[in-house]
Amino acid sequence: MxxxxxxxxxxxxxxxxxxxxxxxxxxxxxxxxxxxxxxxxxxxxxxxxxxxxxxxNRAARALVTSRSHTIGVLASTSTEYGPATSIAAIEDAAREHGYYVNTANIADQSAEGIADALEHLMLQAIEGLVVIAPQVRVFEVLAASPVGVPFVSLQSTGRSDHLALSVDQVTGARRATQHLINLGHRQIVHLAGPQDWIEAEARMRGFLDAIGDADLDLRPPILGDWSADFGYFAGRELLRHRDFTAVFAANDQMAIGFMHAVRDMGLDVPGDISVVGFDDIPVAQHVWPPLTTVYQDYRETGRRAVALLLNQVHGERVLEVEQVVPRLVVRGSTAEAPVVRAAGDATGGAPGRRSRV
Amino acid sequence: MxxxxxxxxxxxxxxxxxxxxxxxxxxxxxxxxxxxxxxxxxxxxxxxxxxxxxxxNRAARALVTSRSHTIGVLASTSTEYGPATSIAAIEDAAREHGYYVNTANIADQSAEGIADALEHLMLQAIEGLVVIAPQVRVFEVLAASPVGVPFVSLQSTGRSDHLALSVDQVTGARRATQHLINLGHRQIVHLAGPQDWIEAEARMRGFLDAIGDADLDLRPPILGDWSADFGYFAGRELLRHRDFTAVFAANDQMAIGFMHAVRDMGLDVPGDISVVGFDDIPVAQHVWPPLTTVYQDYRETGRRAVALLLNQVHGERVLEVEQVVPRLVVRGSTAEAPVVRAAGDATGGAPGRRSRV
DNA sequence: GGAACCGATGTGCACGGTCACATCGAAGCT
DNA sequence: AGCTTCGATGTGACCGTGCACATCGGTTCC
The missing domain is CATH 1.10.260.40 (lambda repressor-like DNA-binding domains)
Structure with a gap:
């Protein structure tokens, strides 16, 4: 024209x-x-x-320089609030640095699904990889077929073959549990995440540490799937025997689902049972009762992952990463443990209503 | 090696x-x-x-064929459940078709921010564009500087210069409002989305239509920002005068925030005020009371967007798209309107508890 | 039995950039 | 004055792939 x-x-x-x-x-x-x-x-x-x-023409430039200016993101459950937020932050940060982002979602949790997603990214000639699919198995696949580019994971794995942005989830979970213990709870149930997940393991470890420190009886954690639905059904099941006074859920969704079950049984949070979540999703403060939870900054995590990765890509010295400790946010879903455990009393009071916005 | x-x-x-x-x-x-x-x-x-x-080598291939095998996604608020879900579905579908996806998030809502994101995508030589940033302004920018590739938007704009996947939000909103009217509500408040948003407008239109059909008094809708926080603060403000018995919020987050405000004022949902949301986010059925809302299938929408777009990219005839009508899901947050409007009575009963999972 | 055709493969160039090296005039140095 | 250095620019090759066209042996057809 x-x-x-x-x-x-x-x-x-x-x-x-x-x-x-x-x-x-x-x-x-x-x-x-x-x-x-x-x-x-x-x-x-x-x-x-x-x-x-x-x-x-980016293709021509990429061809001759053999630099794609693209970073890959290997993600699973990118629909959840946390990952979605981090991914958005990664894209923004990458764009700021003149990079493109290519995301591949892991279809199923099989090794094959992981390998497929990875293959897709490798064909794209990515220069670096952010792993936001925090299942242990992902790292096994990565170890089995090395990608040949620097990569950063958003979760700490303890492996040393790559960098991990260590949000110190263990300490976060420990603080959440200690909060319950400080309130006098002695029987605490942990609704954990799925077996294979690094974060689930870290949060469980924090829970176990706190229980161990306080020398309390340990109930084996219930392994869930992060969903509110699971929290609900697990709650229905658990509440058949009222032999606990508090629940620490590994994420807010499960906590919210659990609280639903508590209400269905005619019980009260936090009067009968205190509940703590993890993540501080935006609705957490608006549910009833407002959820005590552990806040972590997903945007910041994503941003820092990109900074770290691009440093590596450019061959710069990578400094040791300081750990970020997530913050306990106390709201209305936790209160002092009921003094007397009355198994039949379903109409416990509702003390400690400290709703805040 | x-x-x-x-x-x-x-x-x-x-x-x-x-x-x-x-x-x-x-x-x-x-x-x-x-x-x-x-x-x-x-x-x-x-x-x-x-x-x-x-x-x-993809770059070499792209250079010689001048086909990038990449589609762009222009997104805003990709952190929200709906968009995030659609984006994930788009990526999956694109990968299935051998395509790559490049996402650009609109940083701020300014025309400049939109143009920046678009420019980023154009440099990538995308073959098609999915617009999931449903602000009217985005289409103005697109009209001002044509992208030169086919594009599909996830929201209906009424313009004919591109394809839109029409989830019939107007009808969805109308049904939600009618549900309230059928329950006897006469004073209904609409918590709308932001001014510039296509979806907000469609949902508002559905609301207005239903109000008009029933010949009810019209209260001007409150323009919000989709957030639960806004729903809460708007609720605090609105509830100073109890001159309404039902609220239709343009999304679930605002509905949940509003219900929080209702509780803070010592009132009951649905005893005193019925609430309907829109979207059916996963926690909607687990909040208290379980939220009556309008379900739409974000994954399916994303998937169909890709199919439609790739058809266009390959120069195939594009069939007329049938409208998808979202589905009303009735839960516990709506009940019959209180017969007598008792301004001071804050302890209304809780009828119609039909919680379901 | 020779022309036309076809399947299977090879040859050379083009795509749109960047890199290494060449060129060339002006300025600086001894 | 002659040599070196440097700034500003040009020349040609090359990156890895696909396309157009050529080649060549074997059938098919009349």
Whole structure:
């Protein structure tokens, strides 16, 4: 459409060069901010680009430099609030650094599904990888077929073959549990995440540590699937025997589902049973009762992952990462343990209503 | 590392060709499933690829074919459940079709922010665009600087310059409102989404239609920002005058925040005030009371967007899209309107508890 | 039995950039 | 004055793949 454009093809640096009456190499230099270009020449080239509506061809550049300027994100459950938030932050941060992001979601949890997603990313010639699919198995697959590019995981694995952004979930979980213990609870149930998940394990460890420190009886944690539905059904089951006074759920969804079950049984949170979640999803403070939980900054985590990864990609020294400790947020779902355990009393009071927004 | 690999460079089709004792073109043909290749030759080539761990270079291929095999997603609020779910579905579907997805989040709502994100995608040479950033302004920007590739939007705009996946939100909202009207509510407040949003407008229109059909008094809708926090604060404000008995919120988060405010004022849902949301996010059925809302299938929407877009990209005839009507899910947050409007009575009963999981 | 055709494969170039090296005039140094 | 250095620019090759066209042996057809 543009009269200057020679063929039906998009304009290339040679078209720009012709119009600006310079060599194609000079155009290339302008593109790459080469120092030794006369300001006047640069202006002329830029004007020609503007006229032709020139856009550099990323494929051509990638071909010759063998740099794709793309980072991969290997994700699972990207629908959940936490991962989704981190992914969005990763994309923003990457764009800021002039990078593109390619996400592959793990379809199922099989090793094959993981390998498929990884293969998809490798075909894209990614320069680095952010792993936000925090199942132990993912790292096994990664170890079995090395990607050959630096990678960062958003969860701490304890392995040393890559960098991990250590949000100290163990301490977060420990603090949540200690909060319950401080309130006088002695029988505490842990609704954990799935077996294979690193975060689930870390949170469980924090729970176990706190229980051990306080020398309390240990009930084996219930392994869940992070969903509110699971929290609900687990609650229905658990509440058949009222032999506990508090629950620490490994995420807010399960906590919310559990609270639903408590109400269905005609019991009260926190009057009869205190509940703590993990993550502080946006609705956590608006459910009834407002959920005591552990806050972690998913955006910041994503941002830092990109910074860390790009450092590695550019071959810079990677500094030791300081641990971020998530913060306990006390709301209305926790209260002092009922003094007398009355198994039949379903109409316990509702003390300690400290709802806040 | 591999003895066959000539230099430090990754193997190319010529390396494969040399090993298989064919020409590079034959290798290319094997890659592209050209019909006239002898099975025996194909085998030999495939074996050579395997030996060399050959991976096609996407950049080179994109350069010569000028096809990037990438689709762009222009998104905003990709952190919310709905968009996040659709994006994940888009990525899965695209991968299934051998396509890559590049997402750009709109940083702020300014025209500049939108143009930036779009520019980012265009530099990537996307073949098609899915718009999941349902603000009217986005379409203005798109109209001002045409992208030159087919695009599909996940929300109906009424414009005819592109395809829109019409989930019929107007009807969904109308049904939600009618549900309240059928329960005897006469004063209904609408917590709407932000001004600029297509979905917000559609849902508001459905609300207005239903109110108009029933010949009820119209209260101007309150424009919110989709957040639970907003729902809460709007509720605190609205409830200073109890001149309504039901609320239709444009999404579940605002509904949940509003219900929080109702409780804070010592009132009861649905005894004093019925609440309907929109979206059916996973926790909606587990909050108290379980939220009556309108379900829409975000995964399916994303999947269909990709199918539609790729049809266009491949120049196929694009069939008219049938409208999907979202489904009303009745739960415990709605009940018959209180017969007598007792302004001071804060302890209304809790009829119609039909909680279900 | 020779022309036309077809299946299977090879040859060379083009895609749009960047890199290494060449060129060339002006300025600096001895 | 002659040599070196440097800034500003040009020339040609190359990255890995696909396309257009050429080649070549074997059938088919009249």
């Amino acid at each position: 543009n009269p200057e454009t020679p063929k039906g093809r998009a304009p290339s640096i040679r078209d720009v060069a012709r119009l600006a009456e310079v060599s194609h190499q000079t155009v290339s230099r302008v593109l790459n901010d080469h120092p030794s270009i006369r300001p006047e020449t640069r202006e002329r080239v830029l004007a020609a680009m503007e006229t032709l509506q020139y856009r550099p | 591999n003895p066959e690999t000539p230099k430090g460079r990754a193997p190319s089709i010529r390396d494969v060709a040399r090993l298989a004792e064919v020409s590079h073109q034959t290798v290319s043909r094997v890659l592209n499933d050209h019909p006239s290749i002898r099975p025996e030759t194909r085998e030999r080539v495939l074996a050579a690829m395997e030996t060399l761990q050959y991976r096609p």
